[in-house]
Amino acid sequence: MQTRDIFANISPLDHRYSRRKKSFEEIGKYLSENATIKFQAEVELALVKVLASRGMAPEKAPAEVEKAIDKLTTEEVYDEEAKTKHNIRALVNCIQKKVSKETRPYIHFTATSYDIVDTANSLRYQKAASELIIPKLKKLHKSWAEIALREKDRVQIGRTHGQHAVPVTFGFTIAEYVARLGERIEEIEAKAAKLIGKFAGAVGAYNASGIFFEDPEEFEKEVLAELGLKPGEHSTQIVQAEPMTDFIHSLVSTFSVLAAFADDMRQLQRSEIAEIGEHFGKDQVGSSTMPHKRNPINYENVKSLWKAFMPQMTTIYMDQLSEHQRDLTNSASSRFIPELITALLSAAARLTRVSSKMAVDQENIKKNFEQNKKMIVAEPLYILLAASGHPDAHEAVRKLTLRAQETDLSLRELVDQSQELQGYWESFAERQKELILKPEKYTGIAAQKTEKIVKNWQHKFEYELKTEVL
Structure with missing residues (x-):
């Protein structure tokens, strides 16, 4: 069996990202060239199984083919391909060499590559x-x-x-x-x-x-059903x-x-x-x-x-x-x-x-949150003013933000100084005022939404979480 220094490989997937041996072996089970040959051989076996079940191939054929592909190596298929210049014909030839003369004709029977x-x-x-x-x-x-x-x-x-x-x-x-x-x-x-x-x-x-x-489509379904396809x-x-x-x-x-x-x-x-x-x-x-x-x-x-x-x-x-x-x-x-x-x-x-x-x-x-803590309440302030009947709340708050940037005053303090906005603050409910005074509470339903999303996927994927129980 030919061995090769991984650092002689060209793809960085093989020499740089394959250093975790266990993970690379797991991937190779499905995605390597060895896997390519293995799965192609499985399809050839499925064909022989159906031919045998329909009475065309010898009863012993599936067992022979299964034993043959267990011994099959990618290297020998590639060596054969060097002669045939055809990858699937090479695979077929290699399997046929390992089975009896009676079974040999039914490898790849009626199939195209x-x-x-x-x-x-x-x-x-x-x-x-x-x-x-x-x-x-x-x-x-x-x-x-x-x-x-x-x-x-x-x-x-x-x-x-x-x-x-x-x-x-x-x-x-x-x-x-x-x-x-x-x-x-x-x-x-x-x-x-x-x-x-x-x-x-x-x-x-x-x-x-x-x-x-007479039913070639049914024959196709039977072959694929052997593979779950x-x-x-x-x-x-x-x-x-x-x-x-x-x-x-x-x-x-x-x-x-x-x-x-x-x-x-x-x-x-x-x-x-x-x-x-x-x-x-x-x-x-x-x-x-x-x-x-x-x-x-x-x-x-x-x-x-x-x-x-x-x-x-x-x-x-x-x-x-x-x-x-x-x-x-x-x-x-x-x-x-x-x-x-x-x-x-x-x-x-x-x-x-x-x-x-x-x-x-x-x-x-x-x-970082507190960096603009005084300014981020512009949205709830504008919405509350609009809900209280202010005719142009967005523009009023926009102007307040400009003044807040020029001074060290908060929007709440500027509301108190504004003749235009006098009386509006008192019309706000206490819970609404708190959103202006304590911006950290203005998170909507972020926490509840997060918990809802996590719970949804935890239920779907059926896993236990290390953090608190929902």
Whole structure:
């Protein structure tokens, strides 16, 4: 068996992001070239099983083929391909060499290459989704839910357009991503379930299988049922492109949610904001020249990976086009899908690690809130004035904010000095006045909304949270 120094690899996914051996082995089970051959062989086995059940292939054939593919290596298939110049013919030849003469004719019987390739890809991506991708994303989702619940009451200044807006809570900020990621996980589940296979022959018209079976579509269903798949309504030499397109889109849009979270958290670590921090190892270096720096490397890495792989979605869309019954313009490009999935998993794992150690700087989050504490009550003040009958409340409060910026007076103090606004303050209810006097209470239902969102997804995903019980 050929061995290779990982640092001789070209893809950074193999030599830089594969250093966590256990994680890389898990991914390789579905996305490596070894996995490609394994799943293609499983499709060939499913075919033989159905042929045997229909009385065409020998009764012993499935057991022979199963034993053969257990001994099959990727290296021998590649060696055979060097001779045949055809990957699936090489696979078939290698299996045939390991079975009896009686079984040999039924390997790949009535099949075309992409009956095997497309079906195997749908199968492995479907399994990767249920057994690898979704569990990893749910682990990240849980870590965010725990942060949201823990921080549901911690007041934070809201920000729109990079400017201080009105108060929220930090838990509410995180709850956005709890909701968005939860919905994406459900979308991945739905789209993975719709991945399809085919066993319809060279142009999708069942030309070969139709020679032997009066019900070639039923034969196709039986073969795919062995694998837990269903056929599409219409195939050519390849499966309909849209189910795979939709599945990959669900992954890319999920990646975008991770990148958005990473970008937000990175911004909150800016020196002038510094509301959160990530754990720094005692020997970790933030800068090669500035020893004091603690760079948000994990969040930046996630965004960087997203930038590298998100554009692959354009290629996936282009792969929807195939001339007539099929051309080969997706054969190379589709081989890079495992890299996109691997990058998504790497980003999810990184965010899970850093989220589990996220620290909130209580002093800075309070300091930033209090920076414009006197001004952020402009919204409730304007609304209360309007509700009390002021004819142009927005303009009146806008002018007060300009005066507040010029002086050291609060909006409340300026209301007392304004002849135009005399009498309005007394018309406010005590609870309404409190929102002006204590801006930290003007958080709407941020805490309740956060708890509601977390509880919703906790129920859907059935996990226990480390923080307080809902």
